[in-house]
Amino acid sequence: MGFLNLFSKPAPAIAGLPSGCFTVDRTGRVVVATIPSSFPATTVQEIGRHVLDTFREAQVAQLPLAELAIHFGSLKITARELRGGAIIFLAPKNPISPTQ
Amino acid sequence: MDTHHKILLLDDDPDLLEMYREILEQLPSQPEIHTAASGARAMALLEAHPFRLLITDLKMPKMDGLQVLSIVRRKYPLLRTVVLTSVADENFRSRVYALGVDLFWQKPATENEIKMFRECVESLMDRNEDSGFRGVQSKSLVDIIQLECISHSSSVLRITNGPLSGKIWIDSGELVDAETDDTRGEDAFLKILAWRAGSFETLPGEATRARTIFKSYNALLLETAQLLDEAASNNDGDGSRPATRGIPAVAQMDGVEFVLTTKGPGKENFEARGLENPERVEAWTRQTLERFRTLGERLQAGPLEQIEALGPQRHVALAQPGETALCVGWRAVLSGDEVRERMKKVVTIWAS
Numbered sequence: 212m213g214f215l216n217l218f219s220k221p222a223p224a225i226a227g228l229p230s231g232c233f234t235v236d237r238t239g240r241v242v243v244a245t246i247p248s249s250f251p252a253t254t255v256q257e258i259g260r261h262v263l264d265t266f267r268e269a270q271v272a273q274l275p276l277a278e279l280a281i282h283f284g285s286l287k288i289t290a291r292e293l294r295g296g297a298i299i300f301l302a303p304k305n306p307i308s309p310t311q
Numbered sequence: 312m313d314t315h316h317k318i319l320l321l322d323d324d325p326d327l328l329e330m331y332r333e334i335l336e337q338l339p340s341q342p343e344i345h346t347a348a349s350g351a352r353a354m355a356l357l358e359a360h361p362f363r364l365l366i367t368d369l370k371m372p373k374m375d376g377l378q379v380l381s382i383v384r385r386k387y388p389l390l391r392t393v394v395l396t397s398v399a400d401e402n403f404r405s406r407v408y409a410l411g412v413d414l415f416w417q418k419p420a421t422e423n424e425i426k427m428f429r430e431c432v433e434s435l436m437d438r439n440e441d442s443g444f445r446g447v448q449s450k451s452l453v454d455i456i457q458l459e460c461i462s463h464s465s466s467v468l469r470i471t472n473g474p475l476s477g478k479i480w481i482d483s484g485e486l487v488d489a490e491t492d493d494t495r496g497e498d499a500f501l502k503i504l505a506w507r508a509g510s511f512e513t514l515p516g517e518a519t520r521a522r523t524i525f526k527s528y529n530a531l532l533l534e535t536a537q538l539l540d541e542a543a544s545n546n547d548g549d550g551s552r553p554a555t556r557g558i559p560a561v562a563q564m565d566g567v568e569f570v571l572t573t574k575g576p577g578k579e580n581f582e583a584r585g586l587e588n589p590e591r592v593e594a595w596t597r598q599t600l601e602r603f604r605t606l607g608e609r610l611q612a613g614p615l616e617q618i619e620a621l622g623p624q625r626h627v628a629l630a631q632p633g634e635t636a637l638c639v640g641w642r643a644v645l646s647g648d649e650v651r652e653r654m655k656k657v658v659t660i661w662a663s
Contacts (some may be wrong), residue, residue, distance in 0.1 A: 228406075228612060254610070261602050268598060269620065269627075272591035274640075278621040280647060281603050284613020285406050288603075 228286050228303040235259035237295030246301065262290040262297050316342045316363035316436050321353040321379065322395075323371040331366065331395075334425055338433050350374025357387060363436055366393040369407075377410065381608045384411045388633070391435050410613050452504055453532055460484045460528040465516025470503055474655045477503040480520045486531060488523045492656075493565060496523035497531065504535045505560075506659075558584055561639060561657050566649070568625055569640035573597055585640065596638040600631050617658070619650050628654035632662050 233244035239260045246255055262279060269276045281288040289300040320331050328346045335344055345360065347353035351374060353365070365383060369376035376394060383390055393414040394407050407415050413435055419425040452470065456479065459466055463484035470477050477491040477499060489500035524531065561570045562584045569585030573593045583589035604615045618629040626641040628650050639657055641650050 228610065258606065261606055265599050265602065265620075268595050269622075272595040273588055274592065274595065274620070274622060274627055275624060276620045276622040276627070278647070280619045280621075280651070282616040282618070282651075283607045283610075284410060284616065286607075286610065286612035 229255075229301045230303055232298060232300045233259065234293065234298045235263060235296050237263070239263055242296070258288065258301070259297065259299060262288075262299055266290075266292050266297065316340060317360055318342045318344050318364045318366065318432075318436075319353060319356055319360075319362045320344060320346045321348075321350070321365065321367040321371075321376070322346075323348050323368070327368070334429060335366075335432065338429060338436075340433060340436060342436065350376075350379045353379055354382065357383065357390070362387075362390060364391045364393065364432065366395060366432070369394060369396050377407070377611045378608065380407070380410045380412060381611070381614070384614050385604075393432065393435065406611065406613065452506065453536070456481070456486070456528060456532065459513075460486070465518065467514040467517055467520075469512050469514055470506065472506040472659060474652060475506065475659055479503060480517060482516060482518060482520070484528075486524045486526070486528045488520050497526070500524065500531060501535055501538060504532075505539060557661075558582060560660050561637075564653065564657065564660075566642050566645050566653060567639055568642055571596060571638040573636050573638075574634055592638060596629055596636055600629055600636050604631075617651065617654055619647055619654065621647055621650070626650045628657075630654060630658050632658045635661070637661060 227247075227249070229246050229250040231245035231247065233246055233255055234242045235256075236242055239256065241252070241255055241259060244255060265279060266276055277292050279288075279290040281290075283304075285304050287302045287304060289302070290297045318335055320328055320335070322328050322331070325348060328348065332344045332346060335342065342363070345356055345362070347356055350371060353367070354374075356362070357365070365379075367376045367379055376396075380392060380394070383392060391414075392412045393416060394412050395416050395418050396407075397418050404415050414431060416428060416431070419428045455468065459468070459481050461484070465482050468479045468481070470479070475491070477489065479486065479500065480488040486500070489496060489503060491499045491502050494502055526534075558570050558572060561567060567585075569583065569592075571581060571583040571586060571589055571592055573581035573596055576594075576597070578590075581589065581593045583593070586592055599618065600615065603618065607613065607615045616630070620627045620629075621643075623643065625643050626645060626647075628639050628641065630637050637657065639654060641653065645653070
């Protein structure tokens with residue numbers, strides 16, 4: 212069954228989902244973080260920016276918000292408003308006991 | 312009429328594509344096999360043909376399998392998907408299943424594994440998921456109730472549809488009572504019958520159950536069918552019955568302050584109840600869902616399921632089941648967990 216060797220292929224690389232928390236100030240600058248350094252800093256900043264934009268635009272829509280919970284299939288992002296900035300928690304979901 | 316299902320194979324290796332084609336052409340259902348060597352080509356084919364099944368590799372240049380699956384999950388929710396990979400990592404497997412993939416299969420390495428793979432694919436293509444209740448496939452709940460009543464059964468039907476659950480009591484072929492989360496009697500019966508799919512189990516009859524339904528099952532089923540037709544044609548009815556679908560059904564849920572649905576920019580694409588400034592909330596809903604959906608795709612974190620936003624005056628939850636985005640405002644006295652659970656029910660009602 213030599214032809215079956217055709218099935219072998221190098222394993223695909225997959226970026227791990229981050230776990231930890233970080234705070235951003237009102238300008239979107241990351242102030243402090245416990246996210247692994249292997250996770251791209253630009254992506255951390257991007258998440259912070261999205262969260263701040265969501266809080267600000269909600270304010271414009273007359274929906275003042277204090278907390279956000281964003282549920283993906285494999286990740287939960289929780290954010291709390293912090294004097295114009297935010298503290299943001301990233302928690303990958305465990306397939307056996309998913310994070311609520 | 313051509314009844315052969317279409318399968319789309321996606322892999323950047325042309326030799327593997329040919330190999331899979333040969334394997335799948337031997338399926339008893341004789342499906343029509345199409346191949347694509349890139350994610351972009353696969354998306355173009357999916358746009359052009361009604362495929363039943365997508366089988367994809369994960370490691371490909373430019374658009375990889377996870378990116379394709381993220382898009383497919385959103386654009387073609389009824390398409391069955393199989394991932395073929397050489398990775399045997401549990402974490403990886405759970406990530407792929409979180410994307411809504413039907414089958415995660417390590418590349419078959421023996422003749423026996425190839426046989427099993429063929430059988431799994433055949434079974435997956437046969438599976439009917441359009442509607443119906445598990446246990447009596449392709450039967451509507453109306454059919455099931457008629458069967459129970461015609462056979463003069465005494466039973467309790469417990470029906471579950473995602474986070475929603477209800478019971479219908481039947482005694483000697485007569486409908487006696489029905490109950491959902493917050494409703495009893497004929498109104499509960501109507502709500503339960505509005506669910507298109509779910510699972511049910513038959514429990515032993517309860518002769519002592521107090522009777523709240525006095526109509527014959529035929530009369531009630533007829534009335535229910537009429538009300539569901541009205542609901543399907545977006546008619547709110549005369550208000551004497553609870554709404555079963557759409558914005559009216561969501562608006563009357565306990566704790567809801569406002570409801571907004573949108574399909575895209577423009578006044579003609581959104582509808583709202585209970586909001587003084589729907590345009591701004593509509594824009595925020597669309598932007599927020601789009602922003603985090605894009606982020607989820609970039610992180611390969613699986614589909615965006617739901618967003619809850621808690622505020623001092625009111626809470627808000629967002630979800631997008633299908634083409635329509637939903638934004639529901641909730642009373643601020645509810646906890647975050649309550650908002651999450653109730654929004655899941657909203658999504659289920661909306662999908663019904």
